[in-house]
Amino acid sequence: QSALTQPASVSGSPGQSITISCTGASSDVGTYNLVSWYQHHPGKAPKLMLYEVSKRPSGVSNRFSGSKSGNTASLTISGLQAEDEADYYCCSYAGNSCLFGTGTKVTVL
């Protein structure tokens, strides 16, 4: 099983919106609504941002939203802020396994 495909980097100015894609296959993203997203600042533990495609855990800003179409899931960050600069990873259930995405570095210009 190969990692899910994400763009290596995405950037935006403060206040703008950006979208990170996460492309898998019919055996993972396409079949299961079990996609989660993690924010990872270097040297710290990853943080859950979204689960089951679009659900936000308590405490996560509503600036983070998720969707899915076919084999591709997406994370949108609206009203981009400096603190959003980090690496982001998607993860999809793939039948008794979990596939992570390749990771996307978000830069706030």
Next chain:
Amino acid sequence: QVQLLQSGAEVKKPGASVKVSCKASGYSFTTYYMYWVRQAPGQGLEWMGIINPSSGSTIYAQKFQGRVTMTRDTSTSAVYMELSSLRSEDTAVYYCARGSRTWYFDYWGQGTVVTVSS
């Protein structure tokens, strides 16, 4: 509050084994699955496996089958991940993460650095 406290950094020689611990507190230990994820230097996150603390049943990523063993001790609310036949490519930060039955990870340990070097 939920906390996952992992054991300290390890340095191992190629061919050796390493056992990383993860002690849980602040919730009912047997109610949630525990997952293990690693990140090699400059690489992304990689899922290694899952253990059900209630039953002890495990599922391992195909890549690690035969080399990884995950166990738990319900008396101390701890889970363990042992990786054998270490090679340089196993140098990474290893995380335990509490998870649900719908395969997302809501709390993470602080990470354990494992360095494999001769």
